[in-house]
Amino acid sequence: MISQSITDHLPAGEPLPIPAGFRAAGVRAGIKESGAPDLAVLVADGDCAAAGVFTTNRIAAAPVQWDRALLPSTKARAVVVNSGNANAATGAQGLADARRTATRAAEVIGCEPGQVLVASTGVIGHQLPMEKVEAGLARALDAAAAGEGAFRAAAGAILTTDTHPKLVARSVEVAGAAVNLLGMAKGAAMIGPNMATMLGFLLTDARVGPADLQAILRDAVDDSFNCISVEGHMSTNDTVLLLASGGVDRPALNGKDLDVFKHLVRDCCADLARMIPEDGEGATHLITIEVEGCADVAEARAIARAVADSPLVKTAIHGADPNWGRIVSAAGYAGVPFEESELSLWLDGVPLYRGGVPLPFDDAAVSGRLRSERDVQIRLALGRGPAKARFWTCDLTAEYVRLNADYTT
Amino acid sequence: MISQSITDHLPAGEPLPIPAGFRAAGVRAGIKESGAPDLAVLVADGDCAAAGVFTTNRIAAAPVQWDRALLPSTKARAVVVNSGNANAATGAQGLADARRTATRAAEVIGCEPGQVLVASTGVIGHQLPMEKVEAGLARALDAAAAGEGAFRAAAGAILTTDTHPKLVARSVEVAGAAVNLLGMAKGAAMIGPNMATMLGFLLTDARVGPADLQAILRDAVDDSFNCISVEGHMSTNDTVLLLASGGVDRPALNGKDLDVFKHLVRDCCADLARMIPEDGEGATHLITIEVEGCADVAEARAIARAVADSPLVKTAIHGADPNWGRIVSAAGYAGVPFEESELSLWLDGVPLYRGGVPLPFDDAAVSGRLRSERDVQIRLALGRGPAKARFWTCDLTAEYVRLNADYTT
Numbered sequence: 001m002i003s004q005s006i007t008d009h010l011p012a013g014e015p016l017p018i019p020a021g022f023r024a025a026g027v028r029a030g031i032k033e034s035g036a037p038d039l040a041v042l043v044a045d046g047d048c049a050a051a052g053v054f055t056t057n058r059i060a061a062a063p064v065q066w067d068r069a070l071l072p073s074t075k076a077r078a079v080v081v082n083s084g085n086a087n088a089a090t091g092a093q094g095l096a097d098a099r100r101t102a103t104r105a106a107e108v109i110g111c112e113p114g115q116v117l118v119a120s121t122g123v124i125g126h127q128l129p130m131e132k133v134e135a136g137l138a139r140a141l142d143a144a145a146a147g148e149g150a151f152r153a154a155a156g157a158i159l160t161t162d163t164h165p166k167l168v169a170r171s172v173e174v175a176g177a178a179v180n181l182l183g184m185a186k187g188a189a190m191i192g193p194n195m196a197t198m199l200g201f202l203l204t205d206a207r208v209g210p211a212d213l214q215a216i217l218r219d220a221v222d223d224s225f226n227c228i229s230v231e232g233h234m235s236t237n238d239t240v241l242l243l244a245s246g247g248v249d250r251p252a253l254n255g256k257d258l259d260v261f262k263h264l265v266r267d268c269c270a271d272l273a274r275m276i277p278e279d280g281e282g283a284t285h286l287i288t289i290e291v292e293g294c295a296d297v298a299e300a301r302a303i304a305r306a307v308a309d310s311p312l313v314k315t316a317i318h319g320a321d322p323n324w325g326r327i328v329s330a331a332g333y334a335g336v337p338f339e340e341s342e343l344s345l346w347l348d349g350v351p352l353y354r355g356g357v358p359l360p361f362d363d364a365a366v367s368g369r370l371r372s373e374r375d376v377q378i379r380l381a382l383g384r385g386p387a388k389a390r391f392w393t394c395d396l397t398a399e400y401v402r403l404n405a406d407y408t409t
Numbered sequence: 410m411i412s413q414s415i416t417d418h419l420p421a422g423e424p425l426p427i428p429a430g431f432r433a434a435g436v437r438a439g440i441k442e443s444g445a446p447d448l449a450v451l452v453a454d455g456d457c458a459a460a461g462v463f464t465t466n467r468i469a470a471a472p473v474q475w476d477r478a479l480l481p482s483t484k485a486r487a488v489v490v491n492s493g494n495a496n497a498a499t500g501a502q503g504l505a506d507a508r509r510t511a512t513r514a515a516e517v518i519g520c521e522p523g524q525v526l527v528a529s530t531g532v533i534g535h536q537l538p539m540e541k542v543e544a545g546l547a548r549a550l551d552a553a554a555a556g557e558g559a560f561r562a563a564a565g566a567i568l569t570t571d572t573h574p575k576l577v578a579r580s581v582e583v584a585g586a587a588v589n590l591l592g593m594a595k596g597a598a599m600i601g602p603n604m605a606t607m608l609g610f611l612l613t614d615a616r617v618g619p620a621d622l623q624a625i626l627r628d629a630v631d632d633s634f635n636c637i638s639v640e641g642h643m644s645t646n647d648t649v650l651l652l653a654s655g656g657v658d659r660p661a662l663n664g665k666d667l668d669v670f671k672h673l674v675r676d677c678c679a680d681l682a683r684m685i686p687e688d689g690e691g692a693t694h695l696i697t698i699e700v701e702g703c704a705d706v707a708e709a710r711a712i713a714r715a716v717a718d719s720p721l722v723k724t725a726i727h728g729a730d731p732n733w734g735r736i737v738s739a740a741g742y743a744g745v746p747f748e749e750s751e752l753s754l755w756l757d758g759v760p761l762y763r764g765g766v767p768l769p770f771d772d773a774a775v776s777g778r779l780r781s782e783r784d785v786q787i788r789l790a791l792g793r794g795p796a797k798a799r800f801w802t803c804d805l806t807a808e809y810v811r812l813n814a815d816y817t818t
Contacts, residue, residue: 015539017763033632039782045536056742057739057741057742058740058741058742058745058746058747058748058749059737059740059741059749060741060749086734088734088738089734089737089738089762089765089767090766090767091765091766092766093765123732123734124732124733124734124735124737124738125733125734125737125761125762125767126767127767141765163717167599179767223662231719231720231721232718232720232742233718233719233720233721233722233735233737233739233742234739234742236738236741237735261689264471274495281788291602291789302689309641309814310640310642311640311641311642311805312640312813315809315810315813315814316667316813316814318810318814319813320427323532324533324534325495325497325498325532325533325534325645326533326642328468328498328533329466329468329497329498329533329644329645330535330642330644331467331468331470332466332467332468332643332645333465333466333467333642333643338467339469340466340467340468340469340498341500344470352534353498353534355500355557356498357501358499358500358534358535360535372612374672396720397810398807398810398811400724401727401805401806401807401810402722402723402807404720404721404724404725404728405724405725405727405728405730405806
């Protein structure tokens with residue numbers, strides 16, 4: 001049913017299915033000292049249904065506060081995103097700047113400020129350079145276009161330490177008509193469970209009501225962006241937005257058609273989420289943690305998260321060291337009251353620990369596989385019930401330390 | 410009142426106040442491939458009151474399971490400690506080996522196996538090499554002596570990646586008689602809140618009942634070993650034991666005298682606890698985190714712990730980067746429902762953030778201080794109440810990654 005699935009480094013030659021009714025741009029506003037692109041706009045031709053999921057950090061960035069008050073909505077018209085400055089921990093001035101950004105965009109677009117969503121990522125605690133933001137915003141809105149290149153430019157302008165843009169575009173046939181979904185994300189560090197400094201923007205031409213849209217996005221995020229970790233530090237700016245333009249001549253989705261759309265959103269969120277630890281700062285391995293046999297999903301996620309966030313697990317994988325005791329001991333402090341005798345562990349499919357007893361295994365072979373492969377699978381099983389979870393993280397390297405020991409200065 | 414306080418690298422020239430009624434030894438049993446000392450015994454001449462506090466990890470090492478079943482006790486006679494092998498995640502064989510170790514020691518000492526406590530630290534998931542353990546144990550019990558050198562040797566034999574022994578010895582006059590307390594600890598990684606791969610042994614010649622002893626140790630540990638972190642990974646083997654020989658001609662302590670003893674234990678635990686992140690693997694800074702103005706101690710500790718465990722905070726300190734947004738954002742995800750507008754932050758005494766608003770500060774001066782000083786103070790204040798907490802951690806360095814990427818193999 002899904003006619004296209006193009007992820008990650010989208011091949012330049014292949015045309016993307018762009019959702020109808022949107023334009024985009026990415027420009028260099030001078031917020032980043034490096035001069036790299038740092039301001040993106042996503043603009044809808046008409047009112048959109050819109051949903052959002054945000055960080056639960058008590059220090060919520062100004063743009064998060066702004067958007068939260070507006071969503072879900074039936075009247076969203078645009079998203080303005082800047083990178084290079086988080087506009088977080090910036091007090092009343094920060095909130096005024098978020099409002100001012102939305103207001104400036106609304107003036108150009110011809111809508112109310114409350115129809116413009118904003119998002120920021122970058123260093124915390126610095127006020128936005130509003131002169132640069134406003135000048136960049138004017139140019140971006142002027143340049144906004146519906147072509148593929150414009151969306152690629154937007155995806156590039158929201159990045160910070162990411163090594164490449166993260167884009168996904170899919171098209172699916174629903175009730176005889178094509179529904180297109182385009183997603184972009186950024187994130188490479190300050191990635192903890194419950195999102196991170198990760199931003200994600202999803203645009204679709206489906207016609208879906210805001211309440212359905214919110215429920216679908218919440219569910220998709222819980223199983224994707226909330227199941228990744230780079231170093232477990234939850235950001236102040238985490239934001240995932242989903243805008244549905246409703247397109248022209250499109251029926252409102254419901255019943256099975258809505259389920260198809262729901263799976264489309266879930267798949268796109270999962271694809272984007274996985275790209276984040278895959279591109280984790282300094283990472284050399286993508287680690288997939290699967291936990292099964294739990295009483296409920298919360299238990300499974302708690303164990304997966306404890307393993308994903310353990311620097312000892314992450315350094316062992318980096319060193320191609322099958323030091324599996326670090327994995328089971330991390331599971332042991334996740335707060336789930338299991339018995340040691342019901343725990344089993346596989347590393348890249350090799351059973352290492354079964355029912356609380358260590359198994360003999362070929363150390364050199366497992367180590368060799370860890371050394372040669374970028375993808376690592378950790379599987380943990382308990383006997384408490386049918387629930388399971390999947391988590392993605394990356395290894396911890398000296399390069400991560402180097403990158404983060406000298407970020408603002 | 411306290412007549413001596415000697416910590417850390419105890420000067421070789423100064424005599425330690427050794428508690429009456431104990432002997433010790435540390436030997437090379439060959440458990441460690443390096444050939445370094447790896448087996449210690451602490452032996453009491455007569456029955457001791459004994460208390461213990463242990464890891465809450467569901468994967469509890471065999472020695473932890475053994476000791477837990479025995480404490481608190483009025484009949485403890487010895488502690489046998491091995492380093493180089495954790496005897497954790499080792500199933501029924503591991504528990505049999507812990508029992509066998511206690512039994513062998515009891516045979517030599519002339520007591521019951523249930524009077525011998527055991528502790529292990531090292532790699533998880535490998536069975537103890539019992540032939541080496543038993544031979545080393547026999548030699549250690551044979552060599553056990555009451556002199557200072559014997560206790561120094563024991564403190565050396567319990568180490569793993571520590572760069573130096575951690576010893577504290579204090580003497581205090583209670584009701585006209587000297588009460589001596591000697592403590593030793595090990596730990597440099599796999600140090601999470603709620604203890605870590607940290608072992609601590611405290612010996613005193615005070616006469617204190619086991620219930621008082623347990624309460625005093627629990628309280629002291631909560632405020633010391635449970636308030637340190639190297640990388641937040643809680644170990645399977647964490648153990649702190651306190652043995653009171655009661656000495657000869659000593660009155661049982663109660664009332665104010667018991668309070669004096671309680672403070673002695675608290676001080677010694679705090680001194681030993683701080684030495685652990687100070688000696689954290691690869692660490693270049695000891696970070697003290699003070700959180701005040703909380704509704705209760707649990708809140709204050711939750712915030713302190715979130716900051717202490719954040720790799721982004723730890724790498725920023727390592728890089729002498731006053732990137733304080735990482736600190737307030739970590740406080741924000743600690744699960745404490747504070748308002749941003751009540752949060753203030755000081756770094757090494759310099760106010761950086763007050764009531765949710767960033768303050769101007771001399772970036773270069775703060776950075777210079779971080780670069781030149783080994784000790785860093787982070788202070789966070791809220792306006793929720795009178796409770797406070799103090800936490801110790803260390804920075805995260807490329808050397809930590811190097812050490813942990815290649816530990817077992």
